[in-house]
Amino acid sequence: MNGTRRTLNVPRPFLKWVGGKGQLLGPLLQQVERAGEFGRYHEPFAGGGALFFELFRTNRLGRKRAFLSDTNARLIDAFLAVQEDVDRVIVLLEDHRARHSEEHYYAVRSKVPADLFERAARIIYLNRTCYNGLFRENSKGIFNVPFGRYAKPLICDEVNLRAASAALAHARVEVRPFESVLSKAQEGDLVYFDPPYDPVSRTASFTAYEKGGFGREQQEALAAVASALTEKGVNVILSNSMTPFIRSLYEGRFTIAEVLANRHVNSRADRRGAVSEALIRNF
Numbered sequence: 001m002n003g004t005r006r007t008l009n010v011p012r013p014f015l016k017w018v019g020g021k022g023q024l025l026g027p028l029l030q031q032v033e034r035a036g037e038f039g040r041y042h043e044p045f046a047g048g049g050a051l052f053f054e055l056f057r058t059n060r061l062g063r064k065r066a067f068l069s070d071t072n073a074r075l076i077d078a079f080l081a082v083q084e085d086v087d088r089v090i091v092l093l094e095d096h097r098a099r100h101s102e103e104h105y106y107a108v109r110s111k112v113p114a115d116l117f118e119r120a121a122r123i124i125y126l127n128r129t130c131y132n133g134l135f136r137e138n139s140k141g142i143f144n145v146p147f148g149r150y151a152k153p154l155i156c157d158e159v160n161l162r163a164a165s166a167a168l169a170h171a172r173v174e175v176r177p178f179e180s181v182l183s184k185a186q187e188g189d190l191v192y193f194d195p196p197y198d199p200v201s202r203t204a205s206f207t208a209y210e211k212g213g214f215g216r217e218q219q220e221a222l223a224a225v226a227s228a229l230t231e232k233g234v235n236v237i238l239s240n241s242m243t244p245f246i247r248s249l250y251e252g253r254f255t256i257a258e259v260l261a262n263r264h265v266n267s268r269a270d271r272r273g274a275v276s277e278a279l280i281r282n283f
């Protein structure tokens with residue numbers, strides 16, 4: 001019984017990612033339903049790929065081709081390795097699990113292996129055992145999160161890794177900036193954009209995913225890409241924070257729905273709790 005329930009619960013993201021969309025899956029699926037039949041699926045800010053895995057898990061993708069991309073090469077490495085040879089990733093993770101200790105964590109953290117599969121296992125291992133369980137690189141592109149003290153971290157979630165690998169069998173996974181979706185997406189396709197969010201306040205900076213960041217110019221460039229896709233007849237769904245700036249970029253030509261989510265951690269107690277997010281669509 002347990003085994004059945006578990007199988008139905010996969011695949012899920014195998015990496016916990018900053019800005020992961022676990023919480024917004026319900027409202028996002030409603031938007032996908034509204035879009036109706038679609039051709040291929042594109043996620044140009046893939047992160048952990050929460051919506052991609054959910055669409056696959058709920059049979060909404062079937063054998064449709066999917067395109068997942070992100071500018072974070074370490075993240076894409078992990079997707080590629082799980083896609084190509086999940087057995088190898090599992091063996092390497094089992095080895096990390098057997099050797100897990102604070103000392104082992106820092107030894108693994110200190111060097112990036114040359115082999116793709118070892119790099120993937122390293123990221124998954126660090127992601128599962130680091131403080132806060134979030135993969136975050138500093139401005140120099142270095143992963144410097146300290147050891148997390150978990151009683152029993154689930155280092156090798158074999159069932160989920162195998163399910164994720166099956167989901168990725170029909171996907172093309174690449175390191176690419178979001179703009180390139182413009183040349184890939186065809187009429188009738190569905191694109192889900194989940195960019196780093198426009199900060200709700202000047203101190204709430206959630207855009208430091210990696211060197212470079214994602215500022216207002218990139219948000220404007222993204223809105224221009226979304227408009228160009230609309231002209232091509234591509235279905236577009238986009239999530240972002242509900243700030244006046246984001247509204248001004250999409251109001252008029254797009255439909256903006258408001259959803260409440262508990263995602264932004266705010267240091268000011270009076271601003272904690274549910275915040276409003278924008279789900280934007282062109283259909």
Ligand SMILES: C[S@@+](CC[C@H](N)C(=O)[O-])C[C@H]1O[C@@H](n2cnc3c(N)ncnc32)[C@H](O)[C@@H]1O
Binds near residue numbers: 072
């Ligand atoms: C909000 S996260 C996506 C979260 C994802 N939907 C999930 O469920 O985990 C934004 C992602 O955009 C990526 N990114 C940042 N700048 C980018 C760019 N110019 N082009 C493509 N991806 C970019 C980051 O590496 C990060 O993974």
